[in-house]
Each structure stands twice: as C-alpha cells, then as structure tokens.
Amino acid sequence: MTEPTPHADPYALFTAWLAEAEAEEPNDPNAMCLATSTPDGFPSARMVLLKGLDPRGFVFFTNHGSRKGEQLFANPRAALNFHWKTLRRVVRVEGEVEQVSAAESDEYYATRPRLSRIGAWASRQSTHLESRAELEAAVAAAEARFPDAEVPRPPHWGGFRVLPRRIEFWRDMPFRLHDRRVFHLQADGGWTSETLYP
Known part of the structure; x- marks a missing residue:
C-alpha cells in the first residue's frame, strides 16, 4: 500500500492513490463529493x-445553470472529498x-456518449420537472434538433477546475489512530506538509 510520507508532491500522491482506487474500487473510483455554498452561506x-x-487542479463538468453551477459563479470556492471505502482512504x-477553457470543455464533451450529449441540451438541470414525460419530450426534441451524430456542446455546459490550496490525505489505522498528512500551497507555488493528530 502506498505510504503518504515519502511524497513531497500532493499531486503525485493523489495520482498514486487514484490508480490504486481504479484497481480496487468496484464503482466510480473517480467519484467525489463537491461542496459549495449558497449565496447566504x-x-x-x-x-x-x-x-x-493536471498540475493546476481537479476538473469536473456540469450545466452552468445547475444549482452547483450558479453557486460556483456566485462564490468560486469549493471543497472536494474522495472516499475510497475499499482502501479505507480519504x-x-x-x-x-x-x-476551464472552451477548448477543454469541447474536448471532453466530444468523448461523451451521444445520448449524454443530447441530455445536456434536454435537461434544465436543477429546475422543476413536472413529469418524466416532460423530460422524455425534451430528449426527443433535442434528438430531432440534432439528427446526425454531431451534437455540439451547449453554451450553458462546461467545466470547472478546483485550484487546491489545501489537500489532506487520510488513511485508516487501527484503534482510530489514523494517518493524516496535509499539504498547504505556498505563495511561490510550492507545497509544505505536516502530519496531523487523528
């Protein structure tokens, strides 16, 4: 198992842990809890x-008009939490x-299955839905609008990048004497780290 202590670079450590999660976790090793805040806090x-x-941060994609999208535009700060239960790590x-840039969003969008691209046009994410039939009608309308394989990226859909200032690695240890290593971003772009009491 990868030990946190030898790494001076949190991205290298995260990449190593993610690779182990991809080998061990049965579902969605790239799943993460994204925390934002409402305008009133x-x-x-x-x-x-x-x-x-990438060396700048962690990227995900969404509808900009979704609740999380609106919150990120209002307050562009966030927290992420990866929990790999099988590996007992966080x-x-x-x-x-x-x-992220339009080019980055276009590049990822092009890799999505066609129906997922259609769904990005059909879904008014986070708004009231009267019935499943209403959603199915919106999907049918989007399919009619884009009958060919080419489905362009909607202007309201794209990516965000979390630029970390703090990254903590937690590893389960016996008797709740867990291993915690936290990295702090410095003004010069380097990282310092410290071990925390469990």
Whole structure:
C-alpha cells in the first residue's frame, strides 16, 4: 500500500492513490463529493465525477445553470472529498474555482456518449420537472434538433477546475489512530506538509 510520507508532491500522491482506487474500487473510483455554498452561506454538497487532473487542479463538468453551477459563479470556492471505502482512504481538497477553457470543455464533451450529449441540451438541470414525460419530450426534441451524430456542446455546459490550496490525505489505522498528512500551497507555488493528530 502506498505510504503518504515519502511524497513531497500532493499531486503525485493523489495520482498514486487514484490508480490504486481504479484497481480496487468496484464503482466510480473517480467519484467525489463537491461542496459549495449558497449565496447566504449555507453549505451544499453532491456527488460528481472527477474528469481531469493536471498540475493546476481537479476538473469536473456540469450545466452552468445547475444549482452547483450558479453557486460556483456566485462564490468560486469549493471543497472536494474522495472516499475510497475499499482502501479505507480519504482525500480532502479545498480551494478556489475557475472555469476551464472552451477548448477543454469541447474536448471532453466530444468523448461523451451521444445520448449524454443530447441530455445536456434536454435537461434544465436543477429546475422543476413536472413529469418524466416532460423530460422524455425534451430528449426527443433535442434528438430531432440534432439528427446526425454531431451534437455540439451547449453554451450553458462546461467545466470547472478546483485550484487546491489545501489537500489532506487520510488513511485508516487501527484503534482510530489514523494517518493524516496535509499539504498547504505556498505563495511561490510550492507545497509544505505536516502530519496531523487523528
């Protein structure tokens, strides 16, 4: 099992842990809890999928008009929580949020199944839905609008990148004497780390 202590780079450690999760977790090893806040400061959390990781941060995609999208535009800060139950590990990420480029959104959108691309046009995510039939009618209308394989990315759909300032790695240990290592981003772009009491 990967030990947290030898790593000076939290991205390298996260990549190693994610690779182990991809080998061991039965479902969605890239699932993460995304926490945002409402305009009046109430926390709001939901599960999303990590779709990209680069030296700047953690990337996911959504409808910009969704509840989480609106909250991120109003307050571009977020927290992520990865919980790999099989491995008994957690990674917590906190940071500011930016939109990914249109080119990045286009590139990922093109990899989605056709019906998922149709769904991005049909769903007015997070708004009131009168019935399942209403959703099915919206899907049918989008399919009629785009009868060919090409389904362009809607202007209201794209990616966000969480730019971490703090990344914590938690590993289960006997008798709740857990292993916790937290990394802090410095002004020069480097990282410092410390071990925390469990």
